[in-house]
Amino acid sequence: MSDTPTGLFIGQSDANAPETLLFNRANRHGVVAGATGTGKTVTLQIMAQGFSDAGVPVFCSDVKGDLSGICQPGTPNEKLTARAKSMGLTLTPRAAPTVFWDLYGQKGHPIRTTVSEIGPVLMARMLNLNEVQEGVLTVVFHVADKEGLLLLDLGDLRSLLVYVGENADRIGREVGNVAPASIASIQRALLQLEQEGGAAFFGEPALRLEDMIRVGLDGRGQVNVLDSTRLMNSPRLYAAFLLWLLSELFEQLPEVGDPDKPRLVFFFDEAHLLFNDAPKALLEKVEQVVRLIRSKGVGVYFVTQNPADIPDTVLAQLGNRVQHALRAYTPSDQKGLRAASQSFRVNPAFDTAEVIQALGVGEALVSLLDEKGAPTVVARTKIRPPDSRLGPATDAERAAVMAASPVRGVYDQAVNRESAEEILAARHAASDQAAAQAKAQADAAKAAEAQAKLDAKAAAAQAKEQAREQARVARAPAAPRRSTRETPIESLTKSVLRTAGSTLTRELLRGVLGGLKRR
Structure with missing residues (x-):
């Protein structure tokens, strides 16, 4: 039969x-x-x-x-x-x-499959989450869909968890409260799943059923x-x-x-x-x-x-x-x-x-x-x-079967294309750069303002010093004016000197003229 x-x-x-x-x-x-x-x-x-x-x-x-x-x-x-x-x-x-x-x-x-294809329900099962944590994970998937962030591997999910945690107030007003404690619990569960080797399951190329x-x-x-x-x-x-x-x-x-x-x-x-x-x-x-x-x-x-x-x-x-x-x-x-x-x-x-x-x-x-x-x-x-x-x-028989497999080379190498992790990293880099530029501009403005204050202070000090000098000069006493009148002694001295000069001059002339006559 x-x-x-x-x-x-x-x-x-x-x-x-x-x-x-x-x-x-x-x-x-x-x-x-x-x-x-x-x-x-x-x-x-x-x-x-x-x-x-x-x-x-x-x-x-x-x-x-x-x-x-x-x-x-x-x-x-x-x-x-x-x-x-x-x-x-x-x-x-x-x-x-x-x-x-x-x-x-x-x-x-x-x-392999992607995190998006697994979905929040099965992912919560993998991570052994409670109902509250599963609800937060559902919010994370909702945010990914709404903002066009591809969830391909566990790195994408981890980055999105951080993003949701940083924007919990805004997201909470839209879809419900997102507790930081729940975010932290999911992150710890992800770490445990990675340690068990679960990270290898998520990524691309994803399995095609055909x-x-x-x-x-x-x-x-x-x-x-x-x-x-x-x-x-x-x-x-x-x-x-x-x-x-x-x-x-x-x-x-x-x-x-x-x-x-x-x-x-x-x-x-x-x-x-x-x-x-x-x-x-x-x-x-x-x-x-x-x-x-x-x-x-x-x-x-x-x-x-x-x-x-x-x-x-x-x-x-x-x-x-x-x-x-x-x-x-x-x-x-x-x-x-x-x-x-x-x-x-x-x-x-x-x-x-x-x-x-x-x-x-x-x-x-x-x-x-x-x-x-x-x-x-x-x-x-x-x-x-x-x-x-x-x-x-045996291992050799298994290897031979794999070498002749119709899908040989199709899934053997992982592919990492741009997804949530890369997009959010780029956003953070752009945000950090903008923040650094804004800080540099603010620092430059503060430095200019401080220099202007110093210059103004120095100018004020200089003006004050000049005003003080002018005031000091204005308050100083005038020098005494000298009199043109001669004292009796000065007059007597000048008269004696004139008489002596005249006498000396006459004697010199006589001597010279007397000598000329004898010649």
Whole structure:
């Protein structure tokens, strides 16, 4: 027996009947549940490769690294060959056309999106914000839209938070109070997200969905494997990313109703991480996307340990169910076991709750939708062996697959174009320059004013000194005028001198003349 054109062969039931997932009912979603080590990953691998063979692209997360073996042909051992033979199945070892992705760009092509595309609700989920802080974050996104500021990476968001904080009074009058304490809390949460490696997820080039929804020339759908071994250390980032991807599919894909086969099948491993401590608004969004995305031709399959991990409103949307073994050691486990057994359509041949605990590795209780869309009676089923390798691919094999990838070189290098961070930095630089110029002009004006004051003071001092000098001169006494009258002594002296002069002159003349006569 092999995969039929109308369905995917899951395994053989105890009643020797094939359990087949109908392709035209695959967009009604499903769940694969079971305790660790019971075979969930193998079932996921079988389903992923079966959809790929039918021409349906697949996206799945690889939490432990085991799913990477889907890119290599299988090497069935005697046990697997015997199991296939018992089902009338001939194993044909072959690899699925695989593209590896990794948010951190280490074990696959980087996946990026912009902060704007994530939106405030999912970003608040990533940052683990409370309602008040989420409200402030919504204001930040509103300001970005209003002022035309692109939010591409976390640097843009951080710059805009600073901008909103600096203009809190003006923004608060328009859209509501923006508390500085909330801004500070969001900034600290951003720092924590960066330390967890979340910064690598935001930026450009952003993921284009058409690079995931590919069908090769051989008619097989592309299997997109997201390496989540490191991403699982940041469960909020992991859950928010996968929900964002679902939301993008919902928003971008056109309505197709119920197609003959899905356009894409989405496997959400460790699904309980999406719902742990999730706020009501986020749960409502998940429920809305899961309920409506089937009309876009997308099937969503949650992979988790217990169906009780999934809220009832979401679980009610999951028509195809594969339940591996559960262990009930605690009262909480027993409650989950009862919930899992009661979610199936009863089979009168056995007690569902007892069989769930007795299932071996590679066995499961299976209930799938029939042609009318009704769930079939639950059946104990042996899961078929996969055609691809059981176990992880080596680093060399992964590298070879990436080298031949159809998106090689498209996302490997990040691009940083002008966005909010650069625009706000330019504004600050221009503002600082204008402020510096204004300060320089003000300082020059102050210096001129001070110099003018000094000059005026000096001129006033000089005028005052001149006035003081003039006043001093005006007050000084006049010099005494000398008399022209001679005193008696002066007259006597002058008379004696005249008489003596006359006598001397006569004597000199006589002497001279007497001498001349004797000659």
